[in-house]
Amino acid sequence: MKEALYYTKLDGNKAQCGLCPHNCIVADGKAGFCRVRSNRGGVLYSDIFARVTSYGLDPIEKKPLYHFHPGRLISSFGTKGCNLSCAFCQNYSISQDPDAPDEEVTPSAAVRAALRDGSFGIAYTYTEPMIWFEYVLETARLARAAGLRNVLVTNGLVNEKPLRALIPYVDAMNVDVKSMDDGFYRKVCSGMLAPVLKTVELAVKGGCHVEVTNLVIPTLNDAPENFEKLRDWLSVAAGDLVPLHFSRYFPMYKLDIPPTPVATLEKACAIAREKLKYVYVGNAGGGDRDNTLCPACGNLQVQRRGYSARIVGIKDGKCAKCGRATDIVGV
Numbered sequence: 286m287k288e289a290l291y292y293t294k295l296d297g298n299k300a301q302c303g304l305c306p307h308n309c310i311v312a313d314g315k316a317g318f319c320r321v322r323s324n325r326g327g328v329l330y331s332d333i334f335a336r337v338t339s340y341g342l343d344p345i346e347k348k349p350l351y352h353f354h355p356g357r358l359i360s361s362f363g364t365k366g367c368n369l370s371c372a373f374c375q376n377y378s379i380s381q382d383p384d385a386p387d388e389e390v391t392p393s394a395a396v397r398a399a400l401r402d403g404s405f406g407i408a409y410t411y412t413e414p415m416i417w418f419e420y421v422l423e424t425a426r427l428a429r430a431a432g433l434r435n436v437l438v439t440n441g442l443v444n445e446k447p448l449r450a451l452i453p454y455v456d457a458m459n460v461d462v463k464s465m466d467d468g469f470y471r472k473v474c475s476g477m478l479a480p481v482l483k484t485v486e487l488a489v490k491g492g493c494h495v496e497v498t499n500l501v502i503p504t505l506n507d508a509p510e511n512f513e514k515l516r517d518w519l520s521v522a523a524g525d526l527v528p529l530h531f532s533r534y535f536p537m538y539k540l541d542i543p544p545t546p547v548a549t550l551e552k553a554c555a556i557a558r559e560k561l562k563y564v565y566v567g568n569a570g571g572g573d574r575d576n577t578l579c580p581a582c583g584n585l586q587v588q589r590r591g592y593s594a595r596i597v598g599i600k601d602g603k604c605a606k607c608g609r610a611t612d613i614v615g616v
């Protein structure tokens with residue numbers, strides 16, 4: 286337990302959390318919507334500081350980040366709880382269960398583990414890192430001082446003030462933009478859209494390497510207008526070189542809608558490619574949809590199979606065929 290950052294004490298031993306846009310007013314003895322920030326005697330605590338449910342040495346492609354040190358392994362830590370409750374959650378056994386088994390990994394122990402494992406950085410992932418804010422901030426500072434990169438895989442639902450405090454320590458982010466429809470966020474995820482878009486915009490402005498993922502779910506967010514809106518907003522907010530990942534949905538947790546047809550993902554790609562140069566498809570059996578091609582000459586630059594990546598057409602940071610500077614960090 287650690288006293289939370291970003292909260293206000295209220296009358297009657299209540300506390301208002303200011304970490305994310307839920308801005309929960311938490312009564313004494315209760316927890317906020319995320320279930321992992323609780324009020325004890327009028328003081329708000331993070332219940333998950335240094336509590337880790339999952340650790341792995343993952344390919345960076347698994348996050349997914351395709352334009353950030355391709356082919357490298359990254360130490361990945363996750364905790365429990367979430368500030369969304371998506372009906373299709375892929376990690377619901379830890380995101381929705383505050384009693385999920387965990388173990389203590391202090392910030393310095395996380396950094397030591399990453400260095401021991403020869404990783405180039407630490408990814409805060411598997412569940413939502415923003416609700417793990419105190420731990421992520423402290424670990425990220427230590428990791429940065431040790432020469433490691435910091436990566437967030439996030440739903441983007443965080444208030445501006447804490448986000449601005451964290452961004453200087455974050456090298457790369459994958460932000461889930463689940464839909465361009467606020468009604469989808471409210472009905473299916475108990476969240477809201479606008480702060481997510483703001484997070485992408487602030488991260489880009491703050492100098493983070495940003496990639497965006499959109500999980501495509503039949504009937505819920507697969508209308509062409511959703512892809513058009515996402516394309517139009519993203520190409521302005523982050524520029525036409527930002528990588529966009531369409532991810533295939535499979536039934537999980539409370540949703541039993543059949544998996545996304547590959548044809549829908551191909552349609553989404555075709556729409557997005559009208560304004561974005563790097564559009565990928567995940568969870569759909571590979572093929573050429575995961576490869577990086579030079580936007581100037583079409584040369585194959587990075588070949589991907591599952592989570593493995595081979596740099597085949599980049600030399601000295603440039604396309605090996607036409608010499609255009611690559612848009613990939615760390616090659």
Ligand code: SF4
Pocket residue numbers: 302303304305306307308309316317318319320321322367368416
């Ligand atoms: S971080 Fe948790 S407690 Fe704080 S406002 Fe968000 S959901 Fe509520």
